[in-house]
Amino acid sequence: MSNLKVYLGLVHHPIKNKRGDVVTTSVTNLDIHDIARTCRTFGLQKYFIITPLKAQHELVNRILGHWEEDKANAYNPDRQDALSIAKLKNSIEEAILEIEDIEGQRPYLISTGANFKDNDGNIEVLREKLNGLSRPAFILFGTGWGLVDTICEESDFKLGPIFGASQDGYNHLSVRSAAAIYCSKLMESTI
Numbered sequence: 001m002s003n004l005k006v007y008l009g010l011v012h013h014p015i016k017n018k019r020g021d022v023v024t025t026s027v028t029n030l031d032i033h034d035i036a037r038t039c040r041t042f043g044l045q046k047y048f049i050i051t052p053l054k055a056q057h058e059l060v061n062r063i064l065g066h067w068e069e070d071k072a073n074a075y076n077p078d079r080q081d082a083l084s085i086a087k088l089k090n091s092i093e094e095a096i097l098e099i100e101d102i103e104g105q106r107p108y109l110i111s112t113g114a115n116f117k118d119n120d121g122n123i124e125v126l127r128e129k130l131n132g133l134s135r136p137a138f139i140l141f142g143t144g145w146g147l148v149d150t151i152c153e154e155s156d157f158k159l160g161p162i163f164g165a166s167q168d169g170y171n172h173l174s175v176r177s178a179a180a181i182y183c184s185k186l187m188e189s190t191i
Contacts, residue, residue: 005136006044006187007107008179009095010035012051014151015144025143027056032063032086034176035141040082042187045102045136047086048095060088092140092151099138107138111155112178113146114171119160123185126159130186139182141175 010031013024027049039047049060064083089095099107110126121129130137140147140155152158162181163171173181 004130004187005103006183007046007048007095007099007136007138008035008039008044008183009048009050009089009092009138009140010175010179011092011140011142011147011151012049012056013053013091014148015142016146016148018145020145022148023144024051024053027051027060029063031143031176032060033083035179036086037082038176038180038183039085042183044085044183044187046098048089048098049086050089050092050095052090057088064088096138099136103136105135107136108133108157109155110137110139110157110159111147111152112139112141112159112182113152114161114173114178115146116152116158116161119158121157122160123182126157127186129157139186141179143175 012027014022015025017023032049036047051057051060064086087095087098089098096107096109108130120126139159140151142151159182161171162173162178163169
């Protein structure tokens, strides 16, 4: 999978709340840092933080800018290195357009969710599918109660949920944990 180009998007809008309403969720500092580190570790091209809220843009830019400062960069250069692939976007389509500009083609869109009733397969099925494609991949992770249905319907692949060893089917991982697991399984040369 080493020549596969993968991009990750953490979507804060449009997202479902627990009642199924379309909402915008808040960006968290942990998601910015931890998912950037995961993306950098597993060789993803870019990590898009997707929110239309200007107040959230200010927060993200302040966090990303902090680690570009000489003092912070000198203190922890690995953090700045990881955050260098993080980019802020207003929408999923804006991120897709940037990927198209970089790669010269529209990415293969993959949606994730812990509560999918139906899906196109697990990570192994996705790996096989991507091995046969020349297009880059763009994996979307939802916040809140997940990606809205229209995003999933427009996706090329709905990735099945992660189930661990829980005997009762519990699978409510943080988005940071889910991103790390999927990136590890997708990008490592051996599983």
